[in-house]
Amino acid sequence: MRLLINKIFLGLSILSAGIGLAFLAWILITLFMKGLSSFHFSLFLNDLIEGGLRNLIIGQLILAALASLIGIPLGMTAGIYIQEYGQGKYASLIRDLSDIMMSAPSIVIGAFVYAIIVVPTGGTSGWAGAIALAIMMIPVVINTTDSMLSLVPRELREAGIALGASKYKVIIDIVIKAAKVGIMTGILLAFARIIGETAPLLFTSETSNYFSLNLNESFPSLTVSIYDLANEPEESSRDLAWAASFILTVIVLIINLTGRFITRNKK
Amino acid sequence: MEKIFQKLSLASATLVFVLLVGIFLTLYSAAKPAIDEFGLGFITNPEWNKEVVVPTAQDTANRAEALNSDDDAITDEDDVMIADEDDEIADEDEMLLDDEDESVTKTIYGGLVPIVGTLLSTLIALVFALPIAMGIAVFLAEIAPKNISNIVGIAIELLAAIPSIIFGMWGLYYFAPIVAGIVGGYQVSLLTAGLVLGVMILPFMAAITRDSMNTTPAVLKESAYALGATKFEVIKDIIFPYSKVGIIGSIILALGRALGETMAVAFLIGSIFVLPKAINDPTISIPVAMANNFGEASGLGESALFYLALILFIISFAVISLAKFYFLKKAK
Numbered sequence: 224m225r226l227l228i229n230k231i232f233l234g235l236s237i238l239s240a241g242i243g244l245a246f247l248a249w250i251l252i253t254l255f256m257k258g259l260s261s262f263h264f265s266l267f268l269n270d271l272i273e274g275g276l277r278n279l280i281i282g283q284l285i286l287a288a289l290a291s292l293i294g295i296p297l298g299m300t301a302g303i304y305i306q307e308y309g310q311g312k313y314a315s316l317i318r319d320l321s322d323i324m325m326s327a328p329s330i331v332i333g334a335f336v337y338a339i340i341v342v343p344t345g346g347t348s349g350w351a352g353a354i355a356l357a358i359m360m361i362p363v364v365i366n367t368t369d370s371m372l373s374l375v376p377r378e379l380r381e382a383g384i385a386l387g388a389s390k391y392k393v394i395i396d397i398v399i400k401a402a403k404v405g406i407m408t409g410i411l412l413a414f415a416r417i418i419g420e421t422a423p424l425l426f427t428s429e430t431s432n433y434f435s436l437n438l439n440e441s442f443p444s445l446t447v448s449i450y451d452l453a454n455e456p457e458e459s460s461r462d463l464a465w466a467a468s469f470i471l472t473v474i475v476l477i478i479n480l481t482g483r484f485i486t487r488n489k490k
Numbered sequence: 491m492e493k494i495f496q497k498l499s500l501a502s503a504t505l506v507f508v509l510l511v512g513i514f515l516t517l518y519s520a521a522k523p524a525i526d527e528f529g530l531g532f533i534t535n536p537e538w539n540k541e542v543v544v545p546t547a548q549d550t551a552n553r554a555e556a557l558n559s560d561d562d563a564i565t566d567e568d569d570v571m572i573a574d575e576d577d578e579i580a581d582e583d584e585m586l587l588d589d590e591d592e593s594v595t596k597t598i599y600g601g602l603v604p605i606v607g608t609l610l611s612t613l614i615a616l617v618f619a620l621p622i623a624m625g626i627a628v629f630l631a632e633i634a635p636k637n638i639s640n641i642v643g644i645a646i647e648l649l650a651a652i653p654s655i656i657f658g659m660w661g662l663y664y665f666a667p668i669v670a671g672i673v674g675g676y677q678v679s680l681l682t683a684g685l686v687l688g689v690m691i692l693p694f695m696a697a698i699t700r701d702s703m704n705t706t707p708a709v710l711k712e713s714a715y716a717l718g719a720t721k722f723e724v725i726k727d728i729i730f731p732y733s734k735v736g737i738i739g740s741i742i743l744a745l746g747r748a749l750g751e752t753m754a755v756a757f758l759i760g761s762i763f764v765l766p767k768a769i770n771d772p773t774i775s776i777p778v779a780m781a782n783n784f785g786e787a788s789g790l791g792e793s794a795l796f797y798l799a800l801i802l803f804i805i806s807f808a809v810i811s812l813a814k815f816y817f818l819k820k821a822k
Contacts, residue, residue: 232721235625236626236629239621239629240634243649246649247645254656300503303499304499304502304503307499316507320507320510322810322814323807326743326806326810327807328750328802328803330777330781331799334795334796415651419655421654425784446653449655468656479651
């Protein structure tokens with residue numbers, strides 16, 4: 224009897240793993256079938272107004288890159304503060320708040336940026352979108368930096384100090400170097416996360432049918448356009464949305480796997 | 491240089507604090523007009539964007555009874571809603587015409603429908619995802635050989651990396667028709683939205699539950715096996731009690747994610763401000779109400795959306811804090 228219960232239980236557990244994998248397979252197969260059937264290289268050459276995706280892909284990459292330019296330095300220095308400089312209550316308060324911010328609803332962050340940037344500047348803009356994404360990214364970078372720096376052995380720091388190096392020298396030249404791979408992986412994963420975000424962009428950058436590098440006006444966004452296209456009645460728009468989703472997922476998964484590959488190689 | 495670097499890093503850390511407080515204050519001040527207008531009654535009012543008659547002096551006496559009892563008013567409005575579900579605009583026009591001569595109208599906003607929609611879709615997601623996530627976690631932590639566990643683990647984490655908008659599209663065009671085929675009812679409904687949300691939080695929940703289970707000391711497990719316990723008994727009597735607090739924390743954390751999810755739900759919930767009478771009725775959630783109405787909203791309508799955002803922010807803040815500070819801290 225005990226053995227039977229054990230068998231049933233193990234069977235159920237393996238079954239649920241199977242269900243999880245089946246969903247992954249189902250979603251990926253759907254994406255590949257629908258995406259590849261509407262995929263064409265001309266999508267990379269034309270803008271949305273001409274039935275292509277070029278402006279959207281470039282726009283999304285620019286938004287995410289800009290968000291990283293803002294978010295990575297801020298997140299890393301904040302993580303360094305928590306781990307290296309901060310003592311006691313304040314540092315652990317910031318760590319906790321950053322953890323909470325990491326799970327804050329992304330649409331609320333969109334609404335926040337709408338209120339503090341879009342309303343005062345009079346309209347949606349690329350800057351607003353990039354800032355919304357940066358706010359999403361900061362706590363993730365803090366978390367990674369914090370936990371990767373905590374893995375660096377204390378002796379390395381002491382050796383640096385003993386050689387007469389100042390604390391910031393020790394941090395930049397020794398501690399960060401030692402934790403480089405882990406931090407880079409974390410940043411790549413954070414980047415993969417924000418590049419697929421839609422909700423924070425809906426009313427900050429919005430999207431545009433045209434190619435644009437002007438960050439002061441509505442900025443083309445792949446994800447926001449997928450949402451618009453998927454809700455349109457025409458079959459052709461939906462096919463384009465599938466192609467766009469396919470490209471987005473490929474980008475996200477490649478970045479994600481690259482991140483994992485880097486860590487794996489290190490080990 | 492040393493000083494500058496230290497100050498810079500302190501400033502960045504403080505930015506987190508400033509941002510969180512800033513989000514709260516900004517939402518509050520943007521929601522202020524709606525908070526002043528509707529008060530806490532906003533939470534229990536099921537009407538959204540509805541023209542109601544503001545009684546004039548002569549009119550007040552006639553309507554005093556209806557206004558005195560909130561419950562009555564809500565039931566009445568409910569009936570009206572059922573009758574005119576498909577034709578709300580016509581309904582509003584009618585009311586405008588009816589009362590043109592004697593009263594002024596104003597628009598009222600209530601948050602009950604999106605709040606209920608958010609909580610119910612999260613609940614469905616949780617009920618669906620919980621057993622499967624536990625099964626996956628047990629499989630990864632205890633059953634599978636190390637290399638299989640690694641591969642399946644990565645696959646599950648990749649599922650977590652897929653952008654939520656993809657889950658929404660897949661859910662709408664491929665998953666919902668099948669669910670609706672089995673259960674009946676609409677393809678866009680509370681049920682399909684909740685299930686897709688469940689698929690979305692599944693990998694996240696499984697991954698952190700596995701991590702909690704892995705904290706069980708090997709010595710404990712080995713002692714139990716040595717006593718002749720089966721794998722099931724070890725998991726039930728050793729691993730689960732040991733990592734219980736951490737597992738509950740993980741579940742609540744996943745719940746916090748589900749509460750604030752926008753895009754996967756936006757495709758599936760139907761996005762109409764009507765209380766669901768059955769599990770397969772369409773309705774709306776807070777994030778979806780914001781995503782789909784923010785663009786056109788202005789004035790009091792926009793403020794009411796900020797009020798919803800504030801409520802969502804507070805709920806998710808509370809839920810995440812509970813998970814982080816009570817359960818996960820205790821687990822350490």
